[in-house]
Amino acid sequence: MTMETLEFQAEARQLLQLMVHSIYSNKDIFLRELISNASDALDKLRLAKLQDGLEADTSDLHIEIGVDAEARTLTVRDNGIGMTRDEVVELIGTIAKSGTAELLTKLKEAKESPELIGQFGVGFYSTFMVADKVTLVTHKAGTEGHGTRWESAGEGTFTIDDAPDAPVGTTITLHLRPKDEDDALYDYTDEWKIKEIVKRYSDFISFPIRKVSADGEGETLNSMKALWARPRSEVTDEEYHQFYRHISHDWTDPLEIINMKAEGTFEYEALLFIPARAPHDLFQRDARRGLQLYVKRVFIMDDSKELIPDYLRFVKGVVDAADLSLNISREILQQDRHIQMIRRRLVKKVLSTIKDLMSSSPEKYATFWREFGRAVKEGLLAEPDNHKPILEIASFATTHGSEPTTLAAYVERMKEGQEEIYFLTGESRSQVENSPHMEAFQAEGYEVLILTDPVDEVWVDVVPEFDGKKLRSIARGTVDLKKDEEEKQPEGDFGPLLGFLTEKLDERVKEVRLSHRLTTSAACLVSDADDITPALEKMYRAMGQ
Ligand code: ADP
Numbered sequence: 001m002t003m004e005t006l007e008f009q010a011e012a013r014q015l016l017q018l019m020v021h022s023i024y025s026n027k028d029i030f031l032r033e034l035i036s037n038a039s040d041a042l043d044k045l046r047l048a049k050l051q052d053g054l055e056a057d058t059s060d061l062h063i064e065i066g067v068d069a070e071a072r073t074l075t076v077r078d079n080g081i082g083m084t085r086d087e088v089v090e091l092i093g094t095i096a097k098s099g100t101a102e103l104l105t106k107l108k109e110a111k112e113s114p115e116l117i118g119q120f121g122v123g124f125y126s127t128f129m130v131a132d133k134v135t136l137v138t139h140k141a142g143t144e145g146h147g148t149r150w151e152s153a154g155e156g157t158f159t160i161d162d163a164p165d166a167p168v169g170t171t172i173t174l175h176l177r178p179k180d181e182d183d184a185l186y187d188y189t190d191e192w193k194i195k196e197i198v199k200r201y202s203d204f205i206s207f208p209i210r211k212v213s214a215d216g217e218g219e220t221l222n223s224m225k226a227l228w229a230r231p232r233s234e235v236t237d238e239e240y241h242q243f244y245r246h247i248s249h250d251w252t253d254p255l256e257i258i259n260m261k262a263e264g265t266f267e268y269e270a271l272l273f274i275p276a277r278a279p280h281d282l283f284q285r286d287a288r289r290g291l292q293l294y295v296k297r298v299f300i301m302d303d304s305k306e307l308i309p310d311y312l313r314f315v316k317g318v319v320d321a322a323d324l325s326l327n328i329s330r331e332i333l334q335q336d337r338h339i340q341m342i343r344r345r346l347v348k349k350v351l352s353t354i355k356d357l358m359s360s361s362p363e364k365y366a367t368f369w370r371e372f373g374r375a376v377k378e379g380l381l382a383e384p385d386n387h388k389p390i391l392e393i394a395s396f397a398t399t400h401g402s403e404p405t406t407l408a409a410y411v412e413r414m415k416e417g418q419e420e421i422y423f424l425t426g427e428s429r430s431q432v433e434n435s436p437h438m439e440a441f442q443a444e445g446y447e448v449l450i451l452t453d454p455v456d457e458v459w460v461d462v463v464p465e466f467d468g469k470k471l472r473s474i475a476r477g478t479v480d481l482k483k484d485e486e487e488k489q490p491e492g493d494f495g496p497l498l499g500f501l502t503e504k505l506d507e508r509v510k511e512v513r514l515s516h517r518l519t520t521s522a523a524c525l526v527s528d529a530d531d532i533t534p535a536l537e538k539m540y541r542a543m544g545q
């Protein structure tokens with residue numbers, strides 16, 4: 001066959017236009033796309049040999065990157081499966097992929113917000129962001145004779161021709177656009193730039209990515225260590241710790257490492273770390289949070305908040321999902337069913353890991369709770385379905401000794417006839433301990449939980465019970481410690497005094513009554529069972545409500 005000039009399909013042309021006029025803020029990703037295609041091609045060749053008995057040399061599957069600064073070219077070569085002439089026309093000349101139409105509309109809409117568009121990947125065509133001409137030479141494994149040469153300037157047409165001496169695999173050469181002062185186009189012939197991009201986006205590709213230079217053997221740029229894909233028994237702690245440092249920039253070794261692997265209809269692997277100490281910005285709104293998302297070893301994005309709820313924002317790690325599109329955006333992530341499923345599983349696993357720590361390593365657990373308990377308790381507000389597992393891993397300061405207690409331990413110590421879990425909120429331990437509300441409970445030997453975190457004021461209102469025992473604020477309503485006695489003391493001689501006080505305090509209190517909750521104080525303020533607590537009232541007032 002001879003050379004032909006063909007037209008791009010209409011959608012392909014549209015997409016190319018967007019690339020040529022470069023709506024991406026992050027052009028570096030073109031290399032990620034090329035490497036990902038090359039890696040797929042290597043996978044396919046290995047599979048074809050294994051499954052279809054294709055005769056092929058798979059002893060040195062790899063990807064090569066070469067640059068020529070003078071000619072301003074960048075070349076990415078793989079010795080993978082390659083393409084036939086028909087395949088090139090079909091795969092490169094058209095956009096046959098489903099969802100591309102949607103992607104196109106999104107791309108156009110996103111013109112106004114370049115940072116959003118930076119999250120998309122659009123495959124091979126992204127090369128036209130940085131190149132004004134692209135040449136692809138390919139030879140399909142298992143086919144005799146010549147290969148195929150494809151070339152285009154990304155305008156309306158491409159040419160296709162025979163390539164007599166093409167080796168098996170695919171070589172893509174980008175003729176880089178001239179450097180433009182305004183458009184901060186990086187110099188993609190710069191060795192350091194290439195290294196940096198490969199490290200960032202393709203470090204865990206499972207084939208070597210070699211930088212080749214004129215003087216021979218190339219240097220491997222990627223570590224190829226997809227730690228999350230390797231069985232735990234084969235990875236040393238030091239390797240895990242190094243990786244943790246790499247993704248978290250925290251130099252303290254993590255408290256716990258969690259490996260997950262799901263097979264079946266939706267496959268993913270996850271490697272999570274629970275840090276040993278809280279970052280300084282744990283309670284700052286604009287702090288970075290979320291996990292890294294990979295799709296089949298290809299880095300997709302950092303800080304993916306969709307993968308882990310806010311109250312577990314301190315968890316670091318990687319999720320590698322097999323069946324997501326490389327083109328997935330943050331917007332799509334939020335709605336993706338699979339992502340939501342992964343997130344639920346991760347939550348379950350993190351909570352159960354902490355629960356296991358409580359018995360297997362109480363010291364680690366104590367560290368965990370000290371560092372992250374305040375954040376974890378936010379989960380009681382965010383996830384009503386998870387009240388139980390969250391309460392199970394929680395501990396609280398208590399009037400029973402100086403060590404925090406779990407609710408289970410509290411329940412075990414409950415007095416004969418005690419049916420509720422008593423707590424009192426406040427600003428500090430000493431404030432709570434010295435509260436007049438405490439007196440009767442102390443005197444009668446009832447244990448009271450001391451809740452002093454700001455979030456405690458809020459979650460106690462939405463969590464009704466633990467293990468069938470109601471959670472009960474001792475500052476609210478009437479607490480009937482002495483059941484046999486009259487709820488309301490006969491006023492007797494106190495009638496006139498109570499009348500006087502009620503009148504004097506008219507504006508400030510609802511009612512003045514006698515109480516046996518006090519032993520040494522003369523009086524204390526109590527709210528009705530469904531009133532807000534004084535501390536919460538104070539908080540609202542501070543917020544101007
Ligand atoms: P995607 O990778 O999402 O399918 P691309 O635009 O990146 O989309 O690539 C389109 C298709 O071209 C690929 O699916 C693949 O079939 C083919 N292709 C691209 N690069 C190569 C390569 N290096 N070797 C073999 N086939 C390739």
Ligand code: MG
Nearest residue numbers: 036037123124
């Ligand atoms: Mg691709």
